[in-house]
Amino acid sequence: MTVVSVSMPEELLERIDSFAGEHGYTGRSEVVREAARNLLGEFEDKRLENRDLMAVVTVIFDYETTSVEERMMGLRHEYEGLVKSNFHNHVGNHYCMELFVLEGQLQDISTFVGRIRATRDTLSVDYSVMPIDEFTNVVDE
Incomplete structure (x- = not known):
């Protein structure tokens, strides 16, 4: 899997880490991948x-x-x-x-x-x- 570097405010990163822990994600990368898939798919409703x-x-x-x-x-x-x-x-x-x-x-x-x-x-x-x-x-x- 390719590694991508993303800049974001510290507050957002903390929210992602907290979300990952609260919802059973293995880490922030998994949260960001799912968010990207959702964003890319949200306007693909046939x-x-x-x-x-x-x-x-x-x-x-x-x-x-x-x-x-x-x-x-x-x-x-x-x-x-x-x-x-x-x-x-x-x-x-x-x-x-x-x-x-x-x-x-x-x-x-x-x-x-x-x-x-x-x-x-x-x-x-x-x-x-x-x-x-x-x-x-x-x-x-």
Whole structure:
């Protein structure tokens, strides 16, 4: 197996080590391999391909990192055809939450989420995806 060197904050490394111990992993490498497989596979759901999708993306970051807020604004404008709604809110004493509502195809949503995840200093990126036709069928019943 190839050895890969990865840089990460000490706090994240401590969380990985703790997670590995609590969940019976043999070590941090096993946790990182599983996380990589999950990340790479999360947008490979065949039932989502070639369908109109709705997605909700939530981003948390420290309010003092204005570069994140500027990046979120830039992505909102760059993907204006995909972003149907955007909401910014202050959370607690030191954090901001950016919420995006998207409508589009899987590849576009995947790219958008990837660009957010690649933004330095984000603390959390969470999302959910649902085919619009499934949602409208539930509403129509």
